[in-house]
Amino acid sequence: MYRYDEFDHQFVQARVAQFSDQVERRLAGEITEDQFRPLRLMNGVYLQLHAYMLRIAVPYGTLSSKQLRMLAHIARKYDKGYGHFTTRQNIQFNWPALSDVPAILADLASVEMHAIQTSGNCIRNVTADHFAGAAADEAADPRPYAEILRQWSSVHPEFSYLPRKFKIAVTGSERDRAAIQTHDIGLHLKKNAAGELGFAVYVGGGQGRTPLVAKKIRDFLPEQHLLSYCTAILRVYNLYGRRDNKYKARIKILVHETGVEEFTRQVDAEWGELKDGELTLPEADIKAIDAYFAPPALPARPEGDEAIKLARLDSRSFSEWLDQNVVTHRNPDYAAVTISLKGIGEVPGDASDSQMDAVADLAEKYAFDEVRVSHEQNLILPHVARADLKAIYDRLAEIGLATANSDLISDIIACPGLDYCALANARSIIVAQNISKRFASLERQRDIGELKLKISGCINACGHHHVGHIGILGVEKKGAELYQVTLGGSADEHTSVGEIIGRGFGPDEITDAIETVVETYLAIRLDRSEKFLDAYRRVGPAPFKEALYAGEAKAA
Amino acid sequence: MKILTANRLTDGEAVWYAGGAWAETIDSSELAADKAAEERLETIGAASFAANEVVDVNLIDVDVVDGAIHPLRLRERIRAAGPTNRNDLGKQARPNAA
Known part of the structure; x- marks a missing residue:
């Protein structure tokens, strides 16, 4: 893992001191809300329905046990005993008092964490494949580059007041688990024929009210040019991105309105001025950052196969969990584990302080002290000996985190929605809970197979509904909640935006509607190997429309 | 009818204007039944905002049913009670909650 150097420590501590002073002056009435609001947002403090909300950055979703324990401590001491892991691999606390935020930030700084750039029109937390460094299909670990981008973008003077927020995601695998094509910049780290590392560069993806899939503007950018090329993109955006209309200010609109060819030409022209200059990454620097992410030494643990064979015979639930939540590791003695934060009927992404502590203990004991947060709102133990899987499963079962539903219909992404969020128009959590309960049977879920269901409580799409195989968007119509269903979205290497299937459904109808969609799929699929997507x-939308709305047409 | 609501500066607690002060529950909110009363509440809200007591000050629409105040929008009903998925949180979790 990356460890702060002296500069990082000073930088974060200086920011804590600065913001503490700003909070103090605000509480003393020395600065107005209008003056304070942009300052608090720069430090991750939002105002929600019930209280302030603090969003803490988890760079590229990587946490140590010590850091996770600190999050548990914050949940316990300053909040209400839980935290919410987000679709940007961050964590949010829903109830902190403004007057406690300086103390929280000081606690975070003590474990090399902060809330800088988790809001505002700047480059936000850089996200990455949650199996980075562990995945068997990876060209290289993307996190060193995410860290380089983090360092470059932190309080970058030129890019702190962009037309709008800016999100970068990096993957190191062909199979995209970081949803890079839904980001402002998506980077696919890969090797060329000569074995050199570089990036396919995608620009202009995004969700919100205008969902657009990113366009590939360069197939192979040699790694040393990462910062000069990203700077060129940001400069073009900063210059031409719209500032007159918030809803048209993201780079996706600029790319769309300019056209990919012309936009690429502009970026290349800008890059021509920057290329091979001071932003070129020296090999020594890349290696220095790389060293922080050196994989843990994984001792041979060949006893895993036999241990698993026996444990499978002993426990059906363990066997199901193994099939669903455990994925192949690049080392055959090891595996990566998804800890589902989607227990049946639970709030997607929420974890209690004691659960966080327990996961931290597991990571320390069995997983080389490393935990990841996935953008799908689960936790990951990236490096686990297969021989230890049963012990881990048993402990997860004790703390209520052993639900074997990874990638199944109850593994739902949901934003906080109207239960917490000041922007939301409808609730998300309760919809997720009801659908989860309806499909509670694991047997049924496994029969349905891979199905990514994503729910947003407003068009800002924090719940990624546009790219759900089934997406649900909550809107407010005539003072009531209404849920619009989209089908056919995906956020992988073949990213697509889902299509609205028809009129929306009320809160009491939406679970039935989703069940109808699922039953229709089961009826039309060629066989069990044909996934929902x-x-x-x-077949397209027709049979789903027929199943959902045909009765109405006949009745009318 | 309208009432005046805001969030307290220090801790973000949702509050409603009631009889000369901000209350943590909606029950005793001062009702504005006409334009003049609304303007009076708005003036009070603006002054309290300027005095750094509260932020995000808004007049919201309510009905009074059997003497109880019911906000028209779900958003405001959730602010007044707490998250609908967890009745152990927010105002609804407090000992004196109905």
Whole structure:
């Protein structure tokens, strides 16, 4: 893991001192809300319905046990005993008092964490594949580059007041688990024929009210040019991105309105001025950052196969969990584990202080002290000996985190929605809970197979509904909640935006509607190997529309 | 009818204007039944905002049913009670909550 150097420590501590002073002056009435609001947002403090909300950065979703324990401590001491892991691999606390925020930030700084650039029109937390460094299909670990981008973008003087927020995601695998094509810049780290590392560069993806899939503007950018090329993109955006209309200010609109060819030409022209200059990454610097992410020494643990064989015979629930939540590691004695924060009927992404402590203990004991936060709102133990899986499972079962539903219909992404969020128009959590309960049977879920269901409580799409295989968007219509269903979205290497299937459904109808969609899929699929998304792409919306709305047409 | 609501500066607590002060529950909110009363509440809200007591000050629409104040928008009903998915949080979790 990356460790702060002296500069990082001073930088974060200086920011804590600065913001503490700003909070103190605000509470003393020396600065107005209008003056304070941008300052608090720069430090991750929002005002929500019930209280302030503090969003803490988890760079590229990587946490140590010590850091996770600190999050548990904050939940216990300053909040209400839980935290909410977000679709940007961050964590949010929903109830902190403004007067406690300086103390929280000081506690975070003590474990090399902060809340800087988790809001505002700047480059936000850089996200990455949650299996980075562990995945068997990876060209290289993307996190060193995410860290380089983090260092470059932190309080970058030129890019702190962009037209709008800016999100970068990095993956090191062909199979995209970081949803890079839904980001302002998506980077796919890969090797060329000569074995050199570089990036396919995607620009202009995003969700919100205008969902657009990113366009690839360069197939192979040699790694040393990462910062000069990103700077060129940001400069073009900063110059031409719209500032007159908040809803048209993201780079996706600029790319769309300019056209990919012309936009690429502008970026290349700007890059021509920057290329091979001071932003070129020296090999020694890349290596120095790389060294922080050196994989843990993984001792041979060949006893895993036998141990698992026996444990499978002993426990069906362990066996199901193994099939669903455990993925192949690059080292055959090891595996990566998804800890589902989607227990049946639970709030997607929420974890209690004691659960966080327990996961931190597990990571320390069995997983080389490393935990990841996935953008799908689960926790990951990236490096676990297969021989230890049963012990981990048993402990997860004790703390209520052993639900074997990774990638199944109850593994729902949901934003906080109207239960917390000041921007929301409808509730998300309760919809997720009801659907989760309806499909509680694991047997049924496994029969349905991979199905990514994503729910947003407003068009800002924090719940990624546009790219759900099934997406649900909550809106407010005539003072009531209404849920619009989209089908066929995906956020992988074949990213697509879902299509609205028809009129929306009320809160009491939406669970039935989703069940109808699922039953329709089960009826039309060629066989069990044809996943929901593949079936939808084969047949299109017609049978789903028919199933959802045909009765109405006849009645009318 | 309208009432005046805001969040307290120090801790973000949702509050409603009631009889000369900000209350942590909606029950005793001062009702504005006409334009003049609304303007009076708005003036009070603006002064309290300027005095750094509260932020995000708004007049909201309510009905009074059997003497109880019901905000028209779900958003405001959730602010007044707490998250609908967890009745152990927010105002609804407090000992004196109905």
